[in-house]
Amino acid sequence: MWKRRSVLATGAALSIGTGLASVGAGASEADVDGLPDPDRDPGPNEDWPSHRGDPGHARYIADGHEFDGRKLEAAWSVAGAGAGSVAVADGTVYTPTDDGVVALDATDGTVRWENTDIDAEEPSVAGETVYLSGNEVIALDRSDGSVRWETEFDPEEEIVWQTVAYGGVYAVADGTLYALEADDGSVRWKKESVGSDDDDEYEFFSAPAAANGVIYSVTGAGLIALDPETGAEVWQKGTIDSQPDTVYATSEAVAYAADGSAEWPLRDAQTGEFVAVGYGFREIAFGEEIYGGGGSDHGYGGGSIRGDEYSWSLDVLYTYGQAVISGETVFAYLTRNGGPPNPEWRDYDEHLVALNKYDGSEKWVLSTDDAPIGSIRAISGETIYVDHDGDLVALREETDTDDQPDESDENDDTDGGNDEQDGSDEQDDQQDDEDDSDTGEGDSDDGGSGSDDGGSSGDDGESVDDDDGDVGNGNAGNGDAGNETNAGNETDTENDTDADNVPGFTTGAGLLGGALGLEWLRRKAGVDESTSVNEPSE
Numbered sequence: 392m393w394k395r396r397s398v399l400a401t402g403a404a405l406s407i408g409t410g411l412a413s414v415g416a417g418a419s420e421a422d423v424d425g426l427p428d429p430d431r432d433p434g435p436n437e438d439w440p441s442h443r444g445d446p447g448h449a450r451y452i453a454d455g456h457e458f459d460g461r462k463l464e465a466a467w468s469v470a471g472a473g474a475g476s477v478a479v480a481d482g483t484v485y486t487p488t489d490d491g492v493v494a495l496d497a498t499d500g501t502v503r504w505e506n507t508d509i510d511a512e513e514p515s516v517a518g519e520t521v522y523l524s525g526n527e528v529i530a531l532d533r534s535d536g537s538v539r540w541e542t543e544f545d546p547e548e549e550i551v552w553q554t555v556a557y558g559g560v561y562a563v564a565d566g567t568l569y570a571l572e573a574d575d576g577s578v579r580w581k582k583e584s585v586g587s588d589d590d591d592e593y594e595f596f597s598a599p600a601a602a603n604g605v606i607y608s609v610t611g612a613g614l615i616a617l618d619p620e621t622g623a624e625v626w627q628k629g630t631i632d633s634q635p636d637t638v639y640a641t642s643e644a645v646a647y648a649a650d651g652s653a654e655w656p657l658r659d660a661q662t663g664e665f666v667a668v669g670y671g672f673r674e675i676a677f678g679e680e681i682y683g684g685g686g687s688d689h690g691y692g693g694g695s696i697r698g699d700e701y702s703w704s705l706d707v708l709y710t711y712g713q714a715v716i717s718g719e720t721v722f723a724y725l726t727r728n729g730g731p732p733n734p735e736w737r738d739y740d741e742h743l744v745a746l747n748k749y750d751g752s753e754k755w756v757l758s759t760d761d762a763p764i765g766s767i768r769a770i771s772g773e774t775i776y777v778d779h780d781g782d783l784v785a786l787r788e789e790t791d792t793d794d795q796p797d798e799s800d801e802n803d804d805t806d807g808g809n810d811e812q813d814g815s816d817e818q819d820d821q822q823d824d825e826d827d828s829d830t831g832e833g834d835s836d837d838g839g840s841g842s843d844d845g846g847s848s849g850d851d852g853e854s855v856d857d858d859d860g861d862v863g864n865g866n867a868g869n870g871d872a873g874n875e876t877n878a879g880n881e882t883d884t885e886n887d888t889d890a891d892n893v894p895g896f897t898t899g900a901g902l903l904g905g906a907l908g909l910e911w912l913r914r915k916a917g918v919d920e921s922t923s924v925n926e927p928s929e
Contacts (some may be wrong), residue, residue, distance in 0.1 A: 423618050423625045427661050429642040431604030433556035434517060435480060438771040441515035442476035443674075444715075446556040446601035447640040450676035455717030456773045460745055460755030462788040463775070465763050467500030469493070473778030479771040480516040483533075486768070486783060487512045492523065494536060497774065500785060506536035513552040515560075517573060524550040528562050530576060540576035544569075551636050556601030557619040566594030568608055570622060580622040587612040597647060602640035603660050609638050609647050614663055628663030629656070643679045644696050653687045657696055667696050676714040676721070681748045683721040686711030688729070691739075692751060693721060703751030707738050717770050720754060721746045724766045724777065743767075743777070762786060 434446040444450050472495075475487035483503060484495040491507035492514070509531075511523035520539060521531045526549055530539040544550075546564040553562040559579055560571040570579040584592040597609035605616040605625055613629035635647040644657045646669060655669035657677070669675045670692065673685025681701060683693040691712070692704030712723040727740040743764040745754040757764050764786070765779040775786040 423623050425604075426618060426625050427603035427605045427616060429603050429661070431557075433601040433604070437480050437516075439477070439479045439769040440517070441478050441555060442513040442552060443639075444769075446515070446554050448552075448554070448600050448637070449639040449641050449646070449678070450674070450713065450715045451641055451678040452715070452717040452770060453678065455720070455770060457718060457720065458722075458745065458773075458775065459788055460743070460757050463757060463762055463786045464789045466774070466785045466787045468763070468779070468785070469495060469500055469783045471781060472783035473765065473768065473781050475768075476513050477769040477776050477783070478514040478516045478521070479769055479776075484769075484776070484783075484785075485514040485516060485521050487514070487523070492521075492531065492536065494521075494533070495783075497771070497785070504534075504536040506531060506538075509538070515553060515555040517555045520573065522553055522555050522560055522573075524553040524562060526550070528553050528560060528571065528576070530560075530573075542569075542571070542576060551598035554599045554601050554606070556606070557604075559619055561599045561601065561606050561619070563595045563598055563608065566596065568595040568599065568606075568617075568622075570606070570619065579620075582617070582622050585610045585612050585615060585624075585627065596634045596636070597638045598636060600638045600640040600645070602645075603642055607638050607640050607645050609635055614638070614645060614647065614658055616663065626663050628658060629665070637674070639674070639677070641678055644677060644682075646675065646677060646682075648674065655682075657682065667694075669694075671711075671714075673711050673713045676716045678716050681716065681721075683714035683716050683723070683746075683748065685713055686725065691723075691725065693746075693748065701749050703749075705739070705746075705751055710739060713766060715767050715770050716748055719748055721748045721751075722767060722770065722775070724764060743775075 434440055437445075438452050438455065439445070442448065444452065469488075471489035472486050472493060477484060477486045479485070479497060482497045484497050484500075486493060486495070488505075491505060491509055492511065493505045494503040495501065496503055509523070509525075509529055511525035511527075511529050513524050515522045516533065519533050521533055521536075523529050523531070526546070527542045527544060528550060529541045531537065532539050542564075544564040548565070550562050550564055553560050555561075555573065558573050560573050560576070562569055562571070567581055567583045569581045571577065572579050582595070584594050586592055591611075593611035595608050595610050599606050599608045601607070601619065604619070606619050607614065607616055609615070609631065611631070611634075613627055613631060615627045616625040617623065618625060631647075633652070638645060638647045640646075640660060643660055644666060645660050645663075646655045646657045648655055653670050653672045655671065655675050656665060657667040657669055658664060659666050667682075669677065669682040669684060670687055671683075671685030672687050675685050676683045677696060680696060681693055682696055684691055686707075688709055690704040691707050691710050692702070693714075694702040707725070707727070709729045710725050710727045712725040714721050714723040716722075722743070722745055724743050725739040725741075739756065741759050741764075743757040743762075745756075746752065747754060763777075763779040763782075763784050765777040765784070767775060767777055768783065769776040773787055777784050777786060
């Protein structure tokens with residue numbers, strides 16, 4: 392029987408050569424009820440409804456927003472909420488904090504509810520429930536954060552994460568893979584071990600992923616695909632020499648890591664056959680064509696999942712960072728750690744970068760002087776959520792807040808609804824149009840919170856680097872900018888102008904770091920206009 396952490400990670404190559412063979416007593420190449428099926432959607436139709444994206448956890452968004460990094464700024468910030476993973480659904484952000492779990496309005500960061508009685512991470516959202524894991528799997532009501540149900544596994548080690556898909560909740564506890572009913576937590580099925588050709592039984596040690604109508608996990612007998620409804624084995628492939636904690640999947644491939652190795656075997660999601668190796672000491676991101684590495688001692692790169700059409704590497708030694716592939720872009724917050732001091736190797740250190748996923752060419756770069764950046768927690772709609780010094784920061788493209796409405800516009804808006812003045816109103820409107828064409832300014836209604844992404848958006852719970860996977864975060868002083876708000880989170884009347892110019896900064900039951908945005912604007916105003924956003928910070 393395999394026990395977690397009982398095997399030294401000496402097999403760096405993970406036996407991933409062409410000699411890999413299918414194993415497993417009773418393992419079959421035949422489909423089980425037509426599985427795997429790439430047309431079977433595992434979860435909510437959102438950008439980021441679970442930690443690390445969707446139930447496949449591959450940090451991949453097929454058709455994501457193309458951000459203009461030159462316009463990104465902090466829309467809001469929540470103190471103490473940046474270190475954990477994030478899920479976003481229906482305009483609400485769910486994340487663990489220093490004190491518990493919180494639900495935030497995605498538009499402005501205001502607190503919808505907070506549960507300080509539980510200690511759990513890795514949120515997943517489905518239906519009316521938020522699921523998290525830690526010592527147990529916990530289900531919370533999305534409306535108020537109250538506990539709906541909780542498992543009683545009492546495991547020896549914490550549960551790495553749960554995967555919510557196909558109406559079930561899947562998690563590995565003490566070597567057993569459980570399938571729970573999403574509505575009440577009752578056990579749908581469980582598998583304590585998997586047999587192999589050598590007549591040995593192997594426990595599960597990989598937190599599951601869901602894609603293609605199946606559940607993927609890893610045992611000592613190799614990668615396995617299971618029917619989510621019955622637990623029946625679809626196929627089992629390969630042998631491995633280490634015990635990866637996690638597995639990731641898309642419709643194209645399945646990947647898992649080696650303890651202490653930068654090599655990630657990528658296998659065909661339909662057949663389990665070996666197709667490629669991804670490289671990165673942090674968990675890689677991958678989609679249908681390309682994987683993006685988490686960085687290594689030799690550089691940061693990506694390449695094709697199949698064949699060798701695409702392959703690229705940045706000449707940045709000892710540089711690491713968890714990637715997100717969204718649309719045509721690889722996003723990552725890169726940091727440097729280790730190696731001899733050499734300024735040339737410090738390119739991108741503590742920088743948020745956007746790279747072309749096919750060739751690695753730079754689209755844009757942000758330093759800590761440009762914005763409060765950090766490790767990417769989620770991308771949802773038109774928002775990038777990052778961890779900046781332990782705070783969760785929502786980055787959005789800035790809006791034109793300097794353009795103010797014409798006085799005639801204000802008169803039109805405050806005419807008190809006097810219909811008899813329609814004629815004069817039409818004249819005013821005509822004059823407005825003439826004024827707008829002369830000045831290049833249109834009417835603006837700057838409510839101040841930036842765009843409502845209304846989408847969905849995790850992270851990290853890894854076994855290395857303090858559950859983050861990134862080595863460091865950019866530091867920026869969060870000075871007290873005097874942005875005080877009243878207990879009801881309503882800005883005082885005399886501060887309305889400031890609120891319009893710095894959208895979304897409120898106190899949110901003491902969690903929201905409103906001063907961060909004001910301080911950042913103050914710092915930006917003091918930076919030499921000739922400074923390039925592509926220049927690395929010292």
